[in-house]
Amino acid sequence: xxxxxxxxxxxxxxxxxxxxxxxxxxxxxxxxxxxxxxxxxxxxxxxxxxxxxxxxxxxxxxxxxxxxxxxxxxxxxxxxxxxxxxxxxxxxxxxxxxxxxxxxxxxxxxxxxxxxxxxxxxxxxxxxxxxxxxxxxxxxxxxxxxxxxxxxxxxxxxxxxxxxxxxxxxxxxxxxxxxxxxxxxxxxxxxxxxxxxxxxxx
Amino acid sequence: xxxxxxxxxxxxxxxxxxxxxxxxxxxxxxxxxxxxxxxxxxxxxxxxxxxxxxxxxxxxxxxxxxxxxxxxxxxxxxxxxxxxxxxxxxxxxxxxxxxxxxxxxxxxxxxxxxxxxxxxxxxxxxxxxxxxxxxxxxxxxxxxxxxxxxxxxxxxxxxxxxxxxxxxxxxxxxxxxxxxxxxxxxxxxxxxxxxxxxxxxxxxxxxxxxxxxxxxxxxxxxxxxxxxxxxxxxxxxxxxxxxxxxxxxxxxxxxxxxxxxxxxxxxxxxxxxxxxxxxxxxxxxxxxxxxxxxxxxxxxxxxxxxxxxxxxxxxxxxxxxxxxxxxxxxxxxxxxxxxxxxxxxxxxxxxxxxxxxxxxxxxxxxxxxxxxxxxxxxxxxxxxxxxxxxxxxxxxxxxxxxxxxxxxxxxxxxxxxxxxxxxxxxxxxxxxxxxxxxxxxxxxxxxxxxxxxxxxxxxxxxxxxxxxxxxxxxxxxxxxxxxxxxxxxxxxxxxxxxxxxxxxxxxxxxxxxxxxxxxxxxxxxxxxxxxxxxxxxxxxxxxxxxxxxxxxxxxxxxxxxxxxxxxx
Numbered sequence: 015x016x017x018x019x020x021x022x023x024x025x026x027x028x029x030x031x032x033x034x035x036x037x038x039x040x041x042x043x044x045x046x047x048x049x050x051x052x053x054x055x056x057x058x059x060x061x062x063x064x065x066x067x068x069x070x071x072x073x074x075x076x077x078x079x080x081x082x083x084x085x086x087x088x089x090x091x092x093x094x095x096x097x098x099x100x101x102x103x104x105x106x107x108x109x110x111x112x113x114x115x116x117x118x119x120x121x122x123x124x125x126x127x128x129x130x131x132x133x134x135x136x137x138x139x140x141x142x143x144x145x146x147x148x149x150x151x152x153x154x155x156x157x158x159x160x161x162x163x164x165x166x167x168x169x170x171x172x173x174x175x176x177x178x179x180x181x182x183x184x185x186x187x188x189x190x191x192x193x194x195x196x197x198x199x200x201x202x203x204x205x206x207x208x209x210x211x212x213x214x215x216x
Numbered sequence: 217x218x219x220x221x222x223x224x225x226x227x228x229x230x231x232x233x234x235x236x237x238x239x240x241x242x243x244x245x246x247x248x249x250x251x252x253x254x255x256x257x258x259x260x261x262x263x264x265x266x267x268x269x270x271x272x273x274x275x276x277x278x279x280x281x282x283x284x285x286x287x288x289x290x291x292x293x294x295x296x297x298x299x300x301x302x303x304x305x306x307x308x309x310x311x312x313x314x315x316x317x318x319x320x321x322x323x324x325x326x327x328x329x330x331x332x333x334x335x336x337x338x339x340x341x342x343x344x345x346x347x348x349x350x351x352x353x354x355x356x357x358x359x360x361x362x363x364x365x366x367x368x369x370x371x372x373x374x375x376x377x378x379x380x381x382x383x384x385x386x387x388x389x390x391x392x393x394x395x396x397x398x399x400x401x402x403x404x405x406x407x408x409x410x411x412x413x414x415x416x417x418x419x420x421x422x423x424x425x426x427x428x429x430x431x432x433x434x435x436x437x438x439x440x441x442x443x444x445x446x447x448x449x450x451x452x453x454x455x456x457x458x459x460x461x462x463x464x465x466x467x468x469x470x471x472x473x474x475x476x477x478x479x480x481x482x483x484x485x486x487x488x489x490x491x492x493x494x495x496x497x498x499x500x501x502x503x504x505x506x507x508x509x510x511x512x513x514x515x516x517x518x519x520x521x522x523x524x525x526x527x528x529x530x531x532x533x534x535x536x537x538x539x540x541x542x543x544x545x546x547x548x549x550x551x552x553x554x555x556x557x558x559x560x561x562x563x564x565x566x567x568x569x570x571x572x573x574x575x576x577x578x579x580x581x582x583x584x585x586x587x588x589x590x591x592x593x594x595x596x597x598x599x600x601x602x603x604x605x606x607x608x609x610x611x612x613x614x615x616x617x618x619x620x621x622x623x624x625x626x627x628x629x630x631x632x633x634x635x636x637x638x639x640x641x642x643x644x645x646x647x648x649x650x651x652x653x654x655x656x657x658x659x660x661x662x663x664x665x666x667x668x669x670x671x672x673x674x675x676x677x678x679x680x681x682x683x684x685x686x687x688x689x690x691x692x693x694x695x696x697x698x699x700x701x702x703x704x705x706x707x708x709x710x711x712x713x714x715x716x717x718x719x720x721x722x723x724x725x726x727x728x729x730x731x732x733x734x735x736x737x738x739x740x741x742x743x744x745x746x747x748x749x750x751x752x753x754x755x756x757x758x759x760x761x762x763x764x765x766x767x768x769x770x771x772x773x774x775x776x777x778x779x780x781x782x783x784x
Contacts, residue, residue, distance in 0.1 A: 089615040090623075098620075103274070110277055115284035158613050179615065183605035183623060184281060184288075188273035193600050195620075196627045197561035201270060201599055203434040207566045209396025215555035215691075216399045 069106040072113035078126045081141050082108060088153060089182040095195070102189035104182045111181065118177075125174025132171070221491075221498040227253040227466070228779065230487055230502035232473045232517065235327025236761050237747035237768040238508035239451030240370070242459040244772035245506075250779060251464045253500055255471040255489055257509075258299050258323030261330065261452045266298045267442035273601065281602045288603050291320070291713075292331070297442035297450075299324035300331040306656035310663040316703060317664040317711040319512060325469060326452025327510065328715070329761070333569050334439050334448050335592070336376045336421040336762040338367050338387045342579070343638075343756035350586045352640050352671075356753040357725045357734040360387070366766035374449045374765070375427040377567075378419035385588060386416070386575035392424045394571065395435070398564050400596035400631050401572040403553060407690035413682070414577040418570045418592075421449035421762075430454070437598065439568020448568065468500070474659050475521045476505060476744070482525030484744050490657045504743040504775060504784045507721075508768065511749035512541070512647050515720035516662050518731075518746075519649045531721070531738035531746075536731050538647045538662075540719035542755040545589065545637035545668070546709030547676040549696030550607075551687030556596065556629040564597040564628070576757055585674035589637030589757045591682065597628035633686065635679035638757045641719055642669045645711065666711035676706035716760050718749035736771035743784045745771050 071079040083105045092098035099105075112118040129152065130140045137148045144152070153175070155161050155168060162172040186192040210216060228250035231238045238254060245252050273279040280287060280294045287293035292300045300322040309319055322328045341360035346353045364387075371390040378391035394417035397405065408415035422439060426432050433447045446453035459465040470492040477486040477499065486501040507514045515538040521530035529537055576588035608626045612619060639645075650663035680696045687694040697707030704710065724730025727739035736751045738744040747768035749760050778784050 090620045091617055093617055093620070107277075107279060107281075111281060111285045115286075118285065153615060157615050176609070176613075179609045179613075179619075180603075180606050181285075183609055184602040185279060187600045187605055187623065187627075188279040188602055190272070190274050193272070193274075196600055196624055198597060198600055198627075199561045200563045200565040200597075201272065201436060201438075202563070202565075203436065204563065204565075205432075205434070207395040207435040207571075208563065210399035210402050211560065211562050213399055213555075213559055216403050216559075 069109075071105075071109045073109050073119060074112065074123070074126075077140075077142065078123070079105065079109065081126055081129065082122075084142065084149070085153075085178060086182045086185075088149070089179050090186045097191045099182050099186045102186035102192045104185035107185035108178070108181045121174055121177055125171060125178065128171050128174065221496055222486075223498070223500045225501070227251050227500070227502040229253075229504045229506060229775070230255065230500055231506040231508060231747075232487060233257075233327060233508035233510065233513070233748065234325050234456065234467070235322075235451050235508065235510065235748065236329050236764045237749075238506065239326065239329070239455030239459075240765045240768040241506045241508060241745075241747050241772045241775075242465060243455045244769055245776060246459040246462040246464045248772070248776040249464070250776065252459065253466040253468060253502065255473055255487065255500070256325050256327075256467060256469050257472045257492070258325065258470065260467070260469045261298070261325040263442055263444050263446075263453065267444050268295045269438050269441045269444050270436060271295070273599075279602050293602075295438075295441050297324075297330035297440065300328065307661070308653065308655060309661050310650045310653055312663055312665040315664055315666045315711075317666040318713050319662075319664070319717070320712070320715045321510065321513065324452075325456065325467070326450045329449065329451040330442055331440060332715075332761055333592075333759065334421045334567075335569065335759040336371070336374075336419050336449075337590075337758035338389055338419075339363075339756050339758050339763055340385045340387055342384070343754060343758070346587075346640075346754045352586055354722075354724065354729075354753050357723055357730075362734075363763070363766050363770065366770045367762065369769055370762060370765045373428065374421050374454055375423045375430070376419055376421050376762075377417070377424045379417045381414070381416050381575075383414060383416070383575055383577075385577070385579045386590075389419065391419065392427065394418070395424055395433075395566055397572055398566055398596055399556065399559065400564075400594065401570075403556070403690055404593055404631065404686060405572060407686050408574060410689055411685060413574055413686065415572055415574050418573040420567060420569055420571075422567045422569075423447045424567075433567055435563075435565055435567060437565035437568050441568075443568075471498070472657050472659070473509065473517055474657065476507075476517065476530050478521070478523050478525055478530065478741075482523065482741065484530065484741055492657075504745070504779065506745045506747050506768075506771070506775070507750075508747040511717045511720045511752075512662055514746055514748055514750045515647055516649070516659075518721065520660055526740070531731050531740045531744055533740050534728055534731060536722060536729060538720050539643075540641040540722050540753075541646045541664075541666075541717060542639040542641050542719050542752075543709075543711050544714040544716040544755065544757070544759075545639050545672045545675050545679075546635060546714045547679040547697065547707045548632060548634045548709075549680060549683035549687070549694060549707070550595075550630055550632045551683070551690070551692035551694050552626070553629050553631065553687075553690060553692040555691060556631075557625050559597060559628055562597070565599070570594050584678065585671045586640065587638035587671070587675070587757070589635045589675055589679060591633055591635055591679070593631055593633045595628075595631035600627070631687075631692070633683045635676070635683075636714065636716075636757050636759065637672070637675040637679065639672050639755055640669060641754075642667060647720060664712070668708055668711070673705050673708060676708040680706050716749070716755060718752035718755045718760050721746045721750035722753050723751045724753065735774035736767055737774065742778075745775055747771050
């Protein structure tokens, strides 16, 4: 992706400044906080520009990837306040990791196959073609460990769903909207740390 | 094609390793007028390019989980400063049967000071007198009073925040002001007050004021990623620049030391190393040597430096090299605090690590174990990270809006507690050369043997009880490990995982039972010093880095002094 020339030049300037400090500054390079802040921002922008664009799945076949989208959104759905796991990038994240991890390929790929089979057995249709109520029924069976205690045949499916739930949470809560939803404030530059604000019970 | 390159120049000193010990030696020796060459097994560090400071997880495709998720639940996740590894491709180590041990190594200018927690604690006077105090292990050949001036020098130079508390187990130092506590810290402090447990500002090598031409911390809590403004301590950004400024310093990167070569009289004359970039064999000559490759890597180098004069390895007539290996005793637990649920959003970042801690407070009474531990803790509304919601997902299960809301409610309501205790050296914990395995450079690798003793298990049990009482007194719910059985009773850490390995070339007054004298100088060969964690006689509950630097500074002063007198 093209960056505007001004940024490039600025970044070079910053790096030169930092580098010059390392060579010429006998003791330690002294960087005013503002300059450091600017350097961080420019470098971060450049690094982030490496990602982006439309995502094409690397591991899951198209239909499985569709199912993955439905599952992620079911795990952490959008609500009036905030988008859900799909907007938070969970399917891309999970597909990327799976494409690099044979254990995930087995567990997630196999789990999705199990899901279609369970739906076909129960409702005569693959997961994606099932009605919302039917999808919920099957998820309710695999979303709780106690169900696998009652029916050990569900153990692999329950573990599959637990992994999917963890990875979905990983992706959503590290996305821009997820971080905003949690209300994390920080990753910034403060001249002094203010400490704990007044909070009842703390 | 085989190449052998021998440097024409003879340096005054060759330092092997660029971490806390090597960096300190480089600064002191070059400023003292000596010509110094340093070998580092990894590449040079470029903070502006290498550090991921201030990046958001969503700016990385893997969100911090790294390729295939290998950074999930790992100490060295994707955001961490570069080249700190649990496993290095092509450079294995082996484990004796039944041993659980992990070895964290780094291959980068500055070594593990790029990755450490910046916790900078002085040993207490009693920590140097273990045998005199309780009859176990050995005393150091030096007393606190001898090293105290060097603690002063190190703290004054690198900048350490803290507070003078006059606690016998946590000596006062030269401190910058500590930052204000976070909500999580206030909460634990109140609980400790009720339990009569000391809870004080931590001591960290992070600048709360501009210091020695380095700007103050900007409170982003990301020290472990590397600090582009060098507001925390790393050897690469704080020790090596002043050495470079003298004009008497040469840093050779990507240089993996194979062996210290001795002359006919058995005295070290050169280091042979592999230039990893060209895969060529090189040799560099010097008059004196400072081995500071990290405790176990230094032991490996000495043991691999066999000659007719030193058949058991260099400086190893005592047979103590590789022995007396210890790590800190670790055990962890976590508290969930309802009063932290749904906190008003506020900046909780602070410095990169704890701003308060619990020093060893039961030194004045008889306990069910010898020695002591301190407690580190942290949590709260930190930057959301991968792996963070595993616990919530496991506990609440299900899916949908209820789960989403539960995650938000629980966010920031956890505080983890982590003990760091003293391990007493035992005969079953050591490292040696594995005669059957070499790394990709053809260098024989280490084989580790490890066993916790009963004292360490008793300590882990006590940690668990302490954590529970602190959490419950604060109104929280505790989850820990009270299981006395299994390979890791009471959740005691796997050996090596606290990354405080020390003791593998210990100092002592008696050359028959120790490797080094009181100045970290080999008993067997006068022009060889060891300046990392290897010289430690005991591994007190204090994190070792500050003491490594103080010992290295002291050893370097001694080396300078002897060099001036022509004794080397």
